[in-house]
Amino acid sequence: MKCRVCRGPAVIDIRRHNANFCREHFLRLCRDQVEKAIGRFGMLQPGERVLVAVSGGKDSLALWDILVDLGYAADGFYLGLGIGDYSDESAGYARRYAQSRNLTLHTVDLPATHGFDIPGGARAAKRAPCSACGLSKRHLFDDAARRGGYDALATGHNLDDEAAVLMGNTLRWQTEYLGRQLPVLEARDGFPRKVKPLVRLSERETAAYCILRGIDYVVEECPMAVGNKHLAYKAALNDIEVQSPGAKHDFYFGFLERASERFRAQVERDRGDLAPCERCGSPTDAGVCAFCRLTARATAPKAERKGAAHLEAREKPSEAVARAALRPQRTRAGMTPVRISDRRLR
Ligand code: SF4
Ligand SMILES: [Zn+2]
């Protein structure tokens, strides 16, 4: 197995590129793919300040590493979700990476600052854990980017994530969600610009990138992910990819090039007027924002929870879309053999 570029010994094969790469040229490929995504979709301009949502997993740490390498002023933001050992462990990986590279990592602990953790909050609010989690992440990531004056918020969604979300949205023809599934959401009305620079890399590639760069990341999946439909879509797409290398890429980028625009009009039409949340000041079209409603229910004494229910108005479509975008990223990819021997690549 020889590197396509230098003909030296290869360490990884990438079937959708029909090529093998040595360490140096694989790392360069990853950087090139991120640079290409940033340029093609106008995600970032040189010199902009970026806040990277860091989970301690391979995708967000690879993203942070590559953005810094490309010269962006990128700081990290870690949100402690209070999911037992999993959260403690993830925080450790995020902190150690930041320290090792002398980078700035902002942290917010949900239980300490808002009085609830994800499992407890989800139970109290009668929501699925990933629903409560996605809502909290979206709100607190936006808030951190706004307060810090960052030009954009970057998340580690990779090609596998985006293809799986697209599959879920397409299976149910959720047209509004399809209209919003973009690699860049422009800033508007107090929301920061949101970018996904890893859309041209698979999760197998981000894992390999971390290993080859010596970045240690949390391997265990969040215990709340069990039974998540998103994982089932990923598994189905991995099976298809084995038979037809490049299928995920063609599915997602074909959608962006040929179909996405058809769903945009509905999104523009349904867009409500935003005003500051009555409680926290974040932009919302619902008087009290969804996060404040969740917090009210999650922190109310049991007897009062019924009373807090009136705040839990029907979830806005825009909130559900954001939840879909924040579904878990920590799944095992369907792998073709690589020479790198590490359990994190299985
Ligand atoms: S699987 Fe992801 S979205 Fe769901 S609770 Fe865990 S971290 Fe949050
Ligand atoms: Zn090479």
Ligand SMILES: [Zn+2]
């Ligand atoms: Zn609010």
